[in-house]
Structure formats: C-alpha cells, structure tokens
Amino acid sequence: MLIDHVEVLVSSPGRNFVTLRVRTADGLTGYGDATLNGRELAVAAYLQEHVVPLLTGRDAHRIEDTWQYLYRGAYWRRGPVTMAAIAAVDTALWDLKAKVAGLPLYQLLGGRSRDACLVYGHASGNTLPELFDSIRAHLEKGYRALRIQTGLPGMSTVYGVASSPAAAGERYDYEPARATALPVEERWDTRLYLRHLPTVFEAVRAEFGPELPLLHDSHHRLTPIQAASLGKALEPYDLFWLEDVTPAENQEALRLVRRHTTTPLAIGEVFNTIWDYQTLIREQLIDYVRSPVTHAGGITALRRIFDYAAMYQVKSGIHGPTDISPVGLAAALHLGVAIHNFGIQEYMPHTSDTDAVFRPSYRFAGGSLAPGEEPGIGIDYDDVAAARFPYKAAYLPVNRLLDGTVHDW
Numbered sequence: 001m002l003i004d005h006v007e008v009l010v011s012s013p014g015r016n017f018v019t020l021r022v023r024t025a026d027g028l029t030g031y032g033d034a035t036l037n038g039r040e041l042a043v044a045a046y047l048q049e050h051v052v053p054l055l056t057g058r059d060a061h062r063i064e065d066t067w068q069y070l071y072r073g074a075y076w077r078r079g080p081v082t083m084a085a086i087a088a089v090d091t092a093l094w095d096l097k098a099k100v101a102g103l104p105l106y107q108l109l110g111g112r113s114r115d116a117c118l119v120y121g122h123a124s125g126n127t128l129p130e131l132f133d134s135i136r137a138h139l140e141k142g143y144r145a146l147r148i149q150t151g152l153p154g155m156s157t158v159y160g161v162a163s164s165p166a167a168a169g170e171r172y173d174y175e176p177a178r179a180t181a182l183p184v185e186e187r188w189d190t191r192l193y194l195r196h197l198p199t200v201f202e203a204v205r206a207e208f209g210p211e212l213p214l215l216h217d218s219h220h221r222l223t224p225i226q227a228a229s230l231g232k233a234l235e236p237y238d239l240f241w242l243e244d245v246t247p248a249e250n251q252e253a254l255r256l257v258r259r260h261t262t263t264p265l266a267i268g269e270v271f272n273t274i275w276d277y278q279t280l281i282r283e284q285l286i287d288y289v290r291s292p293v294t295h296a297g298g299i300t301a302l303r304r305i306f307d308y309a310a311m312y313q314v315k316s317g318i319h320g321p322t323d324i325s326p327v328g329l330a331a332a333l334h335l336g337v338a339i340h341n342f343g344i345q346e347y348m349p350h351t352s353d354t355d356a357v358f359r360p361s362y363r364f365a366g367g368s369l370a371p372g373e374e375p376g377i378g379i380d381y382d383d384v385a386a387a388r389f390p391y392k393a394a395y396l397p398v399n400r401l402l403d404g405t406v407h408d409w
C-alpha cells in the first residue's frame with residue numbers, strides 16, 4: 001500500500017473542481033475533493049507544491065499519522081486552503097483503505113446506522129408564486145425537506161434565489177460563482193429582509209401546511225440582536241433550522257441569539273477545524289454542524305467534530321452545494337449513514353457534465369441519498385471527459401449595503 005503517484009486534477013464540468021488522485025504501487029486509486037469555491041488554484045498549488053512531494057513512498061494505510069503529519073508538520077495551522085488540502089489527502093486514503101478491504105467506506109466507519117441520508121433541496125423564487133412553483137417542483141421530485149430562499153421587494157438579486165428562470169436549463173438552479181473578470185456585486189438591506197422574511201414563511205405554511213421541514217439560510221448577514229429577533233419572529237413557522245445567522249468567528253455572539261429564541265440554529269459551512277466549534281458545541285449554542293468533509297480536514301477530522309457534537313446532542317447538517325464535488329458528497333454520505341447523530345444532508349444536484357466526469361454511484365430516491373455499495377467511496381474520475389472542461393476563473397459575489405459598505409456575502 002505504498003503511495004507511488006499523486007495527481008492534482010483541475011477541471012470545470014459546469015463549475016471548477018480540484019480533485020486529488022492517489023495511486024498505490026499495487027495499482028489502487030483513491031480520490032479526495034479539494035475544491036475551494038472562487039480560490040481553487042490556491043489549494044491546487046498547496047497540494048502540488050507542498051503536499052504531493054511528501055506523499056510518495058508513504059504507507060497509504062497510515063491515515064491518522066498522515067493527517068497529523070500534514071496538520072502539525074506544516075507548523076502553520078488551520079485555514080480553508082490548508083484544511084481543504086489535508087481533507088483531500090485524508091479522503092483519498094479512506095477511499096483506498098476501503099478498496100483494499102473490498103467494502104463500501106461506511107462499513108469501515110462502523111457500518112450503517114440508517115438506510116440513507118435524508119436531504120434537503122433548495123426551493124427559491126423572487127416572488128411568492130415563483131417560490132410556490134419551486135416548492136411544488138421539488139415535492140414532485142420526492143424531496144421531503146426544503147430550504148426556502150426568497151427575493152426581497154425592490155431588490156434585483158438576493159442570495160440563494162435562482163438568478164434566471166432558465167439558469168443552466170433547470171428552472172431553479174442556483175449557482176453563485178460567476179466566470180466574470182471581477183466578482184459580481186450584490187446589494188443588501190437587512191431591515192427589509194427582517195420585515196419581509198416572516199411574511200414569506202407565513203405564506204408557505206398557509207399553502208403547504210405544518211408537516212414539511214423548512215430551512216432558511218441568513219448567510220452570515222445579521223448582528224446577534226438582529227439574529228435573535230429573526231429567530232423569534234420565525235418561531236410560529238417551526239423551522240427545521242435557521243442557518244449562519246451571524247458571521248460566527250465570534251462564537252460567544254451566539255449566546256445572545258440563543259437566549260432569545262428556540263428556533264434551531266445551524267452553523268459552520270465556512271469553519272475548518274473542531275476548534276471553531278469549541279464554544280458553540282460545549283455551550284449548546286447551535287443544533288447542527290454544517291462543516292463538509294472537503295473543508296474541515298477530511299473524514300478523520302469531521303468524524304471527530306461529530307463525535308464531540310454528539311456529547312451535546314448536536315447533529316450533523318453537512319454543507320452540500322454544487323462546489324462540494326461528487327467526491328466530497330460521496331464521502332459525506334458514507335459518514336452520514338454511519339454516525340449516530342446524523343441530522344440532515346444538503347443536496348444541490350450537480351450538472352450532468354459534472355456527473356459525467358466523476359461518475360458517482362450514490363443514488364437519490366424518496367427524498368434521501370444513499371452511498372454506493374462498491375468498495376471505496378464510489379467515484380470513478382473520467383480523465384477523457386474531464387479534458388473537455390478546462391479550468392475557468394470564477395468568483396463568488398461580493399455584497400454591499402445600499403450605501404456601498406462592503407457587507408458579508
């Protein structure tokens with residue numbers, strides 16, 4: 001199981017992805033996802049220049065040792081670039097180990113705790129009729145939980161709302177990264193949002209009833225007291241969760257939010273280590289952990305976060321936008337069916353071009369995603385297909401308040 005060849009694969013089938021491929025001397029191949037939306041080539045260079053030379057000749061079985069070697073050995077710790085690079089190596093080694101064992105990865109993580117992972121889809125619309133249409137379309141496809149994002153009256157673009165009814169050929173596809181020379185700039189009005197959003201949830205509950213689990217993402221845009229006020233205003237509509245209400249670098253800020261509302265809170269898609277959750281979990285300031293395998297140091301490190309969270313009855317809610325590649329999503333599903341404290345999995349389906357490159361074996365049915373049953377994580381990267389989609393620089397939007405002040409996007 002000695003590693004003898006490591007490649008950093010950059011392709012753009014529908015959007016940019018950075019993938020690590022690790023080969024062993026006996027011809028096995030493992031894959032890891034290192035995609036960092038809008039900053040992809042930083043991770044590709046980190047891997048190519050600083051990590052690939054360290055891997056050749058190492059024993060691929062030594063997952064924990066390799067994780068510690070890359071984390072402690074760099075001296076410079078944490079951060080999204082470093083942790084995405086470590087995540088890619090870690091995931092590839094788990095993929096390899098499962099292939100050697102001849103088992104789907106979840107069997108090595110303790111076996112199934114459930115049949116499949118309940119997912120939530122993204123319903124959005126600029127207006128209520130468009131939003132209702134989107135909700136109905138998702139329900140027809142079998143979704144059993146939905147994130148609700150909506151336009152604001154008088155605002156042209158709002159986070160989470162499909163930019164065009166015909167985007168990417170799928171009516172409610174939402175892809176925020178744009179291949180423009182400079183980032184697209186959006187505008188934001190917090191007071192308008194706080195007034196408008198509860199009326200949307202009231203209308204959705206009136207139309208679709210009390211059963212359907214509903215989620216919403218505030219995308220880091222509120223102060224703690226604004227977040228507290230929103231959580232309280234949404235209590236009558238029984239949200240499954242309210243996500244990223246504040247930029248949570250200041251974990252203590254969530255104490256104030258928690259004191260005022262019982263709306264469940266989910267946080268952490270931009271976090272990359274267990275330390276980012278230390279106060280949030282220990283003080284039970286959140287209900288769901290949002291980190292994905294891809295940005296939190298891989299399966300080894302995310303499992304550690306979930307085990308810590310389980311002590312406080314905090315559950316998983318893994319980030320699953322399209323910029324988590326099928327490798328990252330497959331890894332999330334193996335972890336999701338294995339852990340006891342699974343909550344829900346985010347699911348934005350990839351384009352058919354993306355699936356043609358990665359050939360994932362997970363399957364969506366009945367509102368859930370199930371990992372594939374073949375040995376490993378169930379990814380088979382197609383180099384010929386990938387060659388048709390070269391890297392294209394793209395940026396996430398930048399957000400400004402109405403007076404021009406840069407705000408959290």
Ligand SMILES: [Mg+2]
Nearest residue numbers: 217243244269
């Ligand atoms: Mg989010």
